[in-house]
Amino acid sequence: MAALKIRKGSSKHSAYDLRDPNAEVIETHTLAVVVDNEAGVLARVIGLFSGRGYNIESLTVAEIDQTGHRSRITVVTTGTPQVIEQIKAQLGRMVPVYEVHDLTVDGPSVERELALFKVAGAGDKRIEALRLAEIFRANVVDSTLGSFVFEITGTPEKIEAFAELMRPLGLQEVARTGVAALSRGSADPT
Structure with missing residues (x-):
């Protein structure tokens, strides 16, 4: 019988969660x-x-x-x-x-980040980049015959997801502002 190939420290979603329960959580x-x-x-x-x-x-x-x-x-x-x-x-x-x-502990908060992406490509890759930008509500702020610069605002997870999809389409440069955040609701109801 062959041994199971289970990676040590597999995710908490695995049926074989072998992480140390006493380890500190980051x-x-x-x-x-x-x-x-x-x-x-x-x-x-x-x-x-x-x-x-x-x-x-x-x-x-x-x-x-x-x-x-x-x-x-x-x-x-x-x-x-x-x-x-x-x-x-x-x-x-x-x-x-x-x-x-x-803000992570104090209650619900709103986090947003602005990023600029330069994506170079031609043909189908160019069309796919524009299609994905529309889905992510990214704006084209500069366009040349060989590249686009997209502006996108959202959560850091949204920015990262957009970057992952743009990499195979010719992502050349990324500039990110960092997170701006505020707690939700009003502290004083008056």
Whole structure:
């Protein structure tokens, strides 16, 4: 009788889930950090991540209050639940930080990302790229005889799915903005 060929660590959907139940689960969290809008603050926040070996998947920054001179940093990071709690605690102790919100834990949130894709191709590949762009609601923002530049907005998963479909059709370059996120609903019903 032949032995079963089961890969160690197969997915949780497998009938043969051989992953260690005591292993730490790596989670992805979206953090919104309100900080002073002054020179060096972003470097200090990033320094906290790099100095402790934490990974940043996505980072966006924009001023949200001109009169109060405040900016919002949206960071998508990964780690175990303990690491995520440590990141939030360390961010909260920094002097230029006013608020730290974990949008992944705080409740429903809306996440969007903007991306530009340059796709080169001719003939059937060109027609297929346009057809897929229409399905994904991507806009053509530039067109030449040999290529298109598509603009697409959506969740990071949607952006990644679009990229996977465009690769065999001649994907040449990708530029992504990073995740912008807000919690859903109103905090104050008045």
